[in-house]
Amino acid sequence: MSMHQPIRGRLIALSLLLLFCAAPTPGDIGACGQNPAPLDAGRFFAKKQAVDCSKCQTCKLRTDACVSACSGALSEEVFPVGCEPLIHDGQVCLHALEAASCGAYARYMRDLLPEVPTECAFCPLE
Numbered sequence: 001m002s003m004h005q006p007i008r009g010r011l012i013a014l015s016l017l018l019l020f021c022a023a024p025t026p027g028d029i030g031a032c033g034q035n036p037a038p039l040d041a042g043r044f045f046a047k048k049q050a051v052d053c054s055k056c057q058t059c060k061l062r063t064d065a066c067v068s069a070c071s072g073a074l075s076e077e078v079f080p081v082g083c084e085p086l087i088h089d090g091q092v093c094l095h096a097l098e099a100a101s102c103g104a105y106a107r108y109m110r111d112l113l114p115e116v117p118t119e120c121a122f123c124p125l126e
Helices: 004-022 041-058 064-069 087-099 102-108
Strands: none
Touching: 041 064, 041 087, 041 102
16 A cells, blocks of 8 residues: 555545535525626516416416406515615516416415515515
8 A cells, every 4th residue: 555545535535625615605606697786676576566467367366466466556666674685586586486386376376374485585574
């Protein structure tokens, strides 16, 4: 057995350690090449409401939340105080809503204790 084998093993172990410790963590590298920019609440809520209305019609949901979403009047216009999501957050939320099944959307649009998809929980309640 050569003296070089323990040294080589240590170098390999150190290289692996550096590889995993030096890599960026999720969120540290930005949002798919986008610069971090605040999400415009009015534009986001208008797009979300359009998705909500479309899903309500497609899934044949008949709730007060669906009636409100399809009314044309914007039901939400601002984020809660202290809530400052980024454009990428809004995009992820809208994609999740568009991909949601009718069963999931029924839970999101129910009138009593509606669920919020995790992708859309920008500022969860404490």
